[in-house]
Amino acid sequence: MKFFHIEILIAQHLKKSVFQNKAVFIITLFIGVLLLYAAFSGWENYSGQNETSEKYQHESRKDWLNNPDKNPHRMAHYGNFAFRKSTSLSVFEFGMEPFFGNAIFLEAHKQNTANFSEAGFSNSMLRFGEISIAMVLQVLLPLLIFFLGFNSVAAERENGTLKLLLSQGINWKQLLTGKILGVASVLMLLFVPTIVVLVFIWLLLQGFTISPDETLKMFLFVLFHFVYLLFFCTIAVLVSAASATSKKALISLIGIWLVCTIILPRTTQAMGAYLYKAPSKIQFNSDIEKDILKQGDSHNPNDLHYKAIKDSLLSAHKVDSVQQLPFNYSGFIMTEGEKISSRIYNKHLEELLKMYEKQNRFSKAVSFINPYIAMKNLSMGLSNTDYDSYIDFQKQAEAYRYNMAQKMNGLQVKYISNKKPGPTGKPLTIDKGHWADIAEFHYEPKGIRAVLKNEISAVISLILWIILLFFLLRIAAKNLKAI
Structure with a gap:
């Protein structure tokens, strides 16, 4: 006691x-005040984006269902939209969301990327970063901690009271631990009210109905930020204890803050992109188009690949022309073309994602020497505003697009005749009731297991940093001198 x-x-x-x-x-x-502003702007951003997504997703669905009787292939090209709604934790961590689009146009034979990002409609100020609660917790509070703790021990040494404290029976371990708790207690005056407001907003956004998955994400979001800030409290006191003067301690701590939160993250991104160069969007699309043309053009009746398919079908069914086939020949060809183009696209996409994964792996490796990068990656993962969440949205949208296109091709194969109508004949169509067979798109964010699996290096990094600080604290307690 x-x-x-x-x-x-x-x-x-x-x-x-x-x-x-x-x-x-x-x-x-x-x-x-910044925290209050960040909470307000996060709420506004979340509400605005989700209201817009819901509105246009509903309108897109309504337009799809209101299409008249039509040829299924025309419906496949008419297309649909996939919108991505933000998760409740994105109110506090914007992550990469402002720079990634939240809507994708889905159509047959073509894979589009997400558009309508906030950065696309914003001015140049966005490049400096938006003020979010996560940004204040991860960048500004560590700076405040360093300001609070830079003279915690160094000032005692300068004033000559350090000798007096130690001569009264207080050991270094007690002194350092007490100073850390002191800095942390001041920090808690900001952190605790922030978390209370954060949890209240989070509950309010979900109508006070929460799922175990979202609750665990929220708990880990708070826990890891607390551990992260406690880490900086310890660093501040240890540097102050090791410095001869308060001035030297302050300069050292500001240097650590600049390296961790500004210099190293930007250097890491630049180095990752330099070491593992990814193709441009134009080159990526051009390579896909070249490979598709090598396989054949499903819209060209004289294409050698599809002519071979035609000949084999006529031979198998023992008929002389496609008009005599028991199913719609064009629909069958479109189905085959969709399979080929989707397979080629997915192959190129996987290669591109492997390159991006190498870049991200480089950044994750640096998190073992920079806790800020680890905390940032984990924070974005828990709020589903990281790069992997964006790719997950793209993949869900692509799966929906492929299913939509193939269902339309299947309807064409089944219901559309091979015999084309005459100049005065009625166009070949099917009943519009079939459009409802395509379910509405709903984006499902990654669950907590997928997030932790993807960000396991960030979790390990933070745990290792805490263990390291524990040992540094013990070493400092044994080796520090009063003078």
Whole structure:
């Protein structure tokens, strides 16, 4: 009990001395205002994007169902839209969402990418990053922690009170732990209210009906941010204890903050893109088009590949022309063409994703020397605003597109005659009731298991950093000197 009593007294003394400085009040108030603004802007962004997505997804579905009797292949080219709704945690972590599109036009024989990103409609200020709660927690609060803790031990050494404390029976372990708790107690004055507001907004957005998966994501989001901030509290005190003066401690801590939150993340991205160069969008599409043309053009009746299919069908059914086949020949060819084009696209996409995965793997490896990158990756993963969530949306939309196109081709094969109508004949169509056979698109965010599996390196990194700091604390307690 005496051990804890001493630590608490040291923590209380630090907390009291911190608030004797008016600058602390101003900085704390400023960050508090930023947190409120971040919560408001996150709420506004989430509500606006999801309302827009719901509105246009509904309109797209309505337009699809209201199409008149039509040829199924024309319906496949008429297409549909897939919209991605934001998850509730994206209110606090914008991640890459402003730069990735949230809508994809789905049509036969063509794979489109997501469009209508917020960055596409914003001014150049977006490149500096938006103010989110996650950004304040991950970037600004560590800077505040360093400002609070840079003189926690160094000032005692400069004033000559450090010798006095140690001579009264207080050991280094008690002193360092008490100082860490003191800095953390000041930080909690911002962190706890932020989490209370965060949880309330999160519950409100879901109508106070929550799923176990979302609850676990929220719990881990809060837990890992707490651990992350506690890490910086420990760093601040250890650097202060190892520095001869407060000035040296402050310079060292600012340097650490700049490297961790600004220099290293941007350098890592640049190096990853340089080491593992990905093809441009034009080159990617051009390579796909070349491979498809090598396989054959399903819309060209004289194409050698599809002419061979035609000859084999006529031979198998012992008929002289496609008009005599018991099914629609064009629909059959379109089905085959869709299979080929989708297979080629998926092959090229997997190769591209492997290159991006190498870039991301490089960034994840750097997280073992930079806890900020680990926390950022984990935060984006839990809020489904990371790169992998965007790719997951693309894949879900592509699966929906392929199913839509093939169902339309199947309807054409089954219901459309091979005999073309005359100049005054009625166009070959089917009843519009078939359009309802295609279910409405709904994006399903990644579950907690998939997120943790993908971000396992970030989790391990944060755990290793905490273990490392624990050992550094023990080593410092044994080797630090009062002078």
